[in-house]
Amino acid sequence: MIARRRFGIALTLLFAVQVLIGAAILASLALDIPNAQRAWLREMLLQRAAVWIALSTLLLFALGFGLKALFDAYITPVARLAEDAVLLAANPGHRITVRGARDVRVLVEKLNALAAAHQTLHSDVQEKIELASRALAEEKNRLAALMAELALSVLVCNIDGRILLFNTRARQLLRTGHQGVSAIGLGRSVFGVIESGLVLHALEQIQHQLQDPRDDMAPPVCSFVATLADGQIVRAHMAPVFDSVRALNGFVLTLEDITRHVEADNRRDALVQSLTQDTRATLANIRAAVETIQTFSDMSGAKRTQFTAIIGDESMRLAAQIERAVQQGSNATDSRRELEDMRGTDLIALLLRRIGGPSLRVTAGDTIDATLWLRVDSYALTQALAYLSRRLAADAGVTELRFDLQRADRLAHLDLVWSGAPLPADTLRAWEHAPLPVSAGGLALTLNSVIARHGGESVYRCEPAEGRARYRVMLQAAEPRSAFDIAPPPTGRPEFYDFDLFHQPGQSAEIDQCLISQLSYTVFDTETTGLDPAAGDEIISIGALRIVNGRLLQQETFDRLIEPRGELSAESTSIHGLTHAMLKGQPRVEAVLPQFRDFAADTVLVAHNAAFDMRFLQMLEARTGVAFRQPVLDTLLLSQVIHPHQPGHSLEAIAARLGVPVIGRHTALGDAIVTGEVFLRMIPLLAEKGIVTLKDARDAAQQTLYARIRY
Template identity: 45%
Template sequence: MSPRARLTLATLAVPVFLLLTVAAVGGILWVDLSAEERHALAGLLAPRVGLMFVFLALAAVCAIAVVRQLHRNYVALPARLAEEARVLLSTGAARPVGVAGSPEVRALVETINALAEHRRSLEDDVAERIRAAMNSVEEEKNRLAALMSELTQSVIVCNLEGRVLLYNGHARQQFRALSDAPAAAGGGELLGLGRSIYTVFDRALVDHALETVRHRLQRGIQAVTHFVTTTRSGQLLRVQMAPVLPGGAGTVVAGGEVSGFILLLDNITRNFETESRRDQMLHTLTEGNRAALANVRAAAEMLDYADLQEELRERFRKVIRDEVQAMSQLLDRTATEFADSLKARWPLEEMLGADLVAAAQRRIEQMVSLPTKLEEVDEGLWLKVDSFSLLQALTYLAHRLSDEFEVREVRFRLVPNGRLVHLDMIWSGQAMSTETVMSWELEAMQFAGESSPLSVRDVIERHDGEMWMEREKVRHRAFFRIALPAAVPQVAQEVPAYPAGEGRPEYYDFDLFSWSERSRALDDRPLAELAYTVFDTETTGLNPSQGDEIIQIGAVRIVNGKLLRGEAFEQLMDPGRPLDPESVKVHGITADMLAGRPAIATVLPAFHAFAADTVLVAHNAAFDMRFLQLKEAATGLRFDQPVLDTLLLSAVIHPNQESHRLEAIAELLGVEVVGRHTAVGDALVTAEVFLALVPLLAAKGIVTLRQAREAAEQSYYARVRY
């Protein structure tokens, strides 16, 4: 039973007890008296009944006052002091327990504060010893961090789930350029600790590169691969992938096992565009001037005839002048305009041909269930290919052969042919027409649940190659021959000794290597393991149902129990309506500050992406969530992830505190309040408060998300609606 309930019960019990006592004493006396005495006593008391009830009421009031004072000093005050002591014990907050109450209680509180101070002194001493012991390690980490920050490439480290474990500042800047809302999230909705890299890269492309890395590890050669991809914003990225080995530096791993991967990114959009424009210009100059040069040459040859009539001679001179002038104009025009009919070449990477064939075998057997064999493969051939799209094309062709012509097996042949390499896919069985081959080449590739907008011909043209079908009538076989550009052979290298770590980057958390979202249902996950988006809103007023709008959203992230101050979301918005003067006094945001800002319809998708795959946390979350929910119909976005409210959680942990305002909770928990009544400032304070509440919840047996939500729902404040 809570102290408040006990006080109410005691307050009601006092007058009842007095009445029962008076009634009992009067009853006993009345029974003991004779008839004459009873008559005499009744005559004496009858005129004084009112006075007796007045004295009885005064006695009850005095007794109640005494009970309330005793409850305040010996029940409510000790309960509140016990809560503050538990905070001191669990969080080590610098704020001591408040000294109040009777001398005995004061003495007890002073003893508790002395013990806490002694513990703090011991902890400080231990922390100082740890800092001294780690000085040399920290110095080495700082050296590595400096090297990391100076890298001109963008570096991202992921676990096998594709979750980001590390990234440097260059990667953050690059993803800011890819962001749809760079001013608000700074790329944070795309890149952040614990976020999935597959929001930017195609999972199938990364899986293919990872499979190539594993295959190379098994063969004992350099386990690094490359691929080129486009982002949803149209940027062209060249990616180098290297493995993170589970045993650390210098470890040889059997079976090609890895624990994660490193991505080195280069944005080659401008380089590729420049190269394409150069090629277009060269094509325009060569093809456009070919006829003009022929006319000039023919006219010049005619002028060599000595008996040529003067009229014809002048006409040929005019031809030369006109053609030279046309060539000059064409040269000027191609400096600013290029023909758009040419198809852009796709950047290609060098790859060992045998690796490409082995990957094609694995992919076809896995996706098409079609057996494959090798007929002739030159192990020393290197190709310049986009391996992902080329493997898609080979698998698509194998699927069509199996599905439409019931081919039971395909064979591969890889042989050199001058500057080209011939890759043959061979099968036995029914012959097909040229029209069928052409239709397969031109249709978009769709097979086994995969869909690509490219056709086989698009892929071949990417490689500046050719494809055709040939028949071997004697052996009753046919094959597709793909001519691909050869590359200079590379020398196989030993597996390099990867460093155990990349130093201390600007943002990191290696504990996530062991994290798998699919391991358990979210509700049964421990609070300490979840990722959170802690957010706050500033609004035009306090009535979302009456048209008030959000004017600012601020948010920060908590991953693996750490507050990521560098991954923040902050954006002002134009609400399209006047501000409530009373609200302006609170948050200080004026109409001038909102002029020209984006509307919430533009900002909300970026915030939705920033908060994806996390639990939302806010103080008085019902208020903020109501504003978001009212925008669901207009934006088509749903914030349907779990929500935790620090106000409700505080009421669960500290039911005897008089206030659960954010400032009061922060003061109790020893959290410094900075930037109050700004969205991102309040989000930071709320995040610090939430991190301090988690161990206090655990002390009450509230460990999982489900337990926290169920406990919060029982709070009185959970009944507030907006």
């Protein structure tokens, strides 16, 4: 198209120059002859106008043929030669077709000879790379085998929460409700499966521990409990990952499913409560009978026997209750699995950071036991005490709070102390049972329920002599555990997987300024019943896979067949091979599109002839409620940006130019794989043209001819 435009411009200019030269000659002749001859010349020109027009037309055709020959011999071959020279670097097996004038053909032969030599060197280098890759693959396989054998689920994330590595158990544990589709994948956010507040709270704790100046401090680690979307309860241990200069740039999460343990704890609590109530009633009956016998010492033998029988029956019932409780609670654990060990001073420091503000001054008392460790859910307890502090400041006018922490045998006393008028006990109890404005791990909380989860009690006490009040929370004391440590990797050892993703930019509103080589992509393709969505044609297959850190993740694919509401035409079946029998019983598009949206979340969409696929998705928005708002790149448009002088921009033509094998053509997943390989090879070619950011690519694509096509 560009060559035709240049040819037209050149021909027009050349013809205009010829016409102007002829006109100038005639004008100079007319100026040098008398008026009579000038009139004769004018009359002759007018009489022979048809002849002059015919001569001009012949001149135009002659110039056109000559100019076309010149273009075919030099201009067009040289323009294609520039594009082919770039292709030689991207595809060493590519050879330039010999065409054009003799000098151009000689140049092409020299370039092909140079390309052959380059291919030989490239093959030698590739062989060495393959040897190194096999060695690295062996290391990766060892790591993968080790990760697969771990009993815990393991996730490695960068500082922005993007997943860099996970094992099979993590994939099995962190699943969504969409037909078992995994909710995790390389480059995806861990916040999609674990509440962001819990993760950020743990990161804050680790950073605080790293800033602690004490040399004898255990390696930094933080634990928390989270509730997943399907109701599972997991206990997570977080440990930091450092870069070469010991700066925090990621973290490791180990997850353990403790749902059954928590349920067992709940059953145990219910059992204890039931046993306590029954025991109190039984003991009350026994005590009443004994007191009656003691009070009425002169009662008859029959009455005494009756009360003695009551005592015996109640004693037997109490023994049966205890025996039943022992049997039901024999498998219960002695510890609450949702609580973790934490140093008391760290808890106080966390409370000071979270609660203090302009209207409320918060301090630590002088009686804090620095050796005390607690068994707490630090996130839930901090949120609960922060809520109580806000109520004291807003409703009771408290302006200063002090925290004290002391050991009391096997318990720890955490005190909130403030000065001022005593607070009514009823008001405080109402606050304890009021819902907190936040949740922990997906659970609705109150101050009272948080204290109950810790197996603790609360006591409110006024101290008029000192002019202050004290709210005490009694918690479990604990012995410090050994911290979960990660040894730094030995120097010189190759890095596994995609740990360089620690430096990847996160998805943000400034995504247009991100380098296209560093973004995450979802490459997709659809198969349809026809070409016109407005006329009722439907999507019958979606295939997709992800590109993360410049790698096509063929293990993370999305491949779904969809049962249409209408019939398939014979023409469409002849293209993709899908029949009505193959699609019958498959899920409808209303069920598949939400799955695809989750799979493609936080990525840039890539497709070949993307306008066609996006139009089908757009037509489904009102029906399914699923919208795709992320940026889109089209390999069809990018091909015209890279190779404007090449005649074809079909997926097969582009793949052939770039040396990408075409496998599984006209299946959604097969086309997505080919498109992904093509796109990866386009990235360095775009960089050659100065197109390095997402905005550069989108702006360049919008200037192409194909961008004007609408579906």
